[in-house]
Amino acid sequence: MDAQAKHAAERQCGQKYAISNYHDTKEVYAQLDRLISQPMRPVQRERMQEFLSFFENHCKRSKALTDEAKKYIPGGVQHNLAFNYPFPIAIEKTDGAYLWDADGNQYIDFLQAGGPTILGSNYAPVREKVFELLHTCGPVTGLFHEYELKLAQLVNRFMPAVEMFRMLSSGTEGVMAAIRAARAFTKKKYVIKVGGAYHGWSDQMVYGLHIPGTGRLEATGIPRSASSTTEEFFPNSLAALKRHLMINRLRGGTAAVIVEPLGPESGTRPVPFDFNQKVRELCDEFGALLIFDEVVTGFRLGLGGAQGFFGVKPDLTVFGKCISGGYPMAGGVGGRADVILRFAAGIGGIGKRAYVGGTLSANPLSCVAGYYSLLEMERTNAPVIAGCAGDRLTKGLQDIIKKYDLPFVAYNQGSIVHLETSGVMLLDFRNPIRLARELKPRKHMMEEMGAAYMSQGLITLAGSRMYTSMADTDEVIEDALNKFEVVLSVCT
16 A cells, blocks of 8 residues: 555544445435436537547457457457447456556556455455465365355454355355345245346346336346246335335235345435435334345445445345455355354255355355455555545546536445436336437447547446545546546537
């Protein structure tokens, strides 16, 4: 950690969580409503062509590699986070706040692999611990390793509601396991989620993805029966959630309600501060388990996660991304011991159990990476430092938006920064005519904005979300804001 980061850690030593000031949710929605009520303000056509020329002129090796990959890989890339417009970029090197592509172009990394690398990419102290383990044990044995215990103990210390922890291979698997355990424990079958939220790609959760009200729209290849007991309610509508719970009580009951505690799509549709507490109360009233999907927020908001920040105790917590500090096989589920005991493993197991598995789950490499990543986050106060960077980035973006009189909206939840320019994620099925008319053009605008940012050396998540890390110093943020201004200043 450089001198500036150390100073930031000292300055923020009294702050436990990345969110320094929770946003005014009503004001954020008012701004978002104004955005989607107006005509789009895309980049000027002439300037957009200039931005796109960067890729043809400076990313030739990336294009050659991904064109060749299309012969062997569907679409040419393996990762859902890969930005495909005008074509994917091939990355060769990462360090802290930066990425370098196959052509040697440098980018500020606001993707951070979708959120796991709070310490910054390829963080050396953790990397060295991984090297040590590889020299002695290797990445996987299929048998118990001490770091399984050490990681579980550490998670419990930071999040006391996680009395027991079962490590798996991804957030998707963590969600699958949580729902399975909830059904086994409660002996009920219905699961309720928030419309638009993303909880992985399991059959039962490819329902109501990204845009509320979509139901099974993206469930190609999935039998209708797989999601027949999955339900969605409109974001922030506690009344709608209660109706589902009341109806389900008449037909056997609800096993669990699952939420992203910041709101769907990592807070793209933010929730009021007391929302999670009210969901907790409804779950208690109707005998349903409360599942927090902390795949993104777990440790990024602070070592106590969103549950610590909001002061709400879920029954089950799903982990992903941050649980292994960006190293592979990052996922798991933890919570009440009486529920998690349903996952007891080993040959034969213990009694009647909810079956989960995975040859590479809880492998020594992932566990040692997770253990030392969490220790380093604690030592450096990384979540808070990353949150301060998010605050600086958001304030700078808001100033640029005001300077050019744009309808765009910038807000953040600590180190999760939202920059809404097209508003495509705010559409929903309550107005299907408008959705059909505006979905494609607003999505294309979002793609163009992402490409324009990338041409200036900024990697974002689909042009609308950024994750900051401890590596994002004041100098990095200032440089990033100058690059953002180049693009935002030419939006018509």
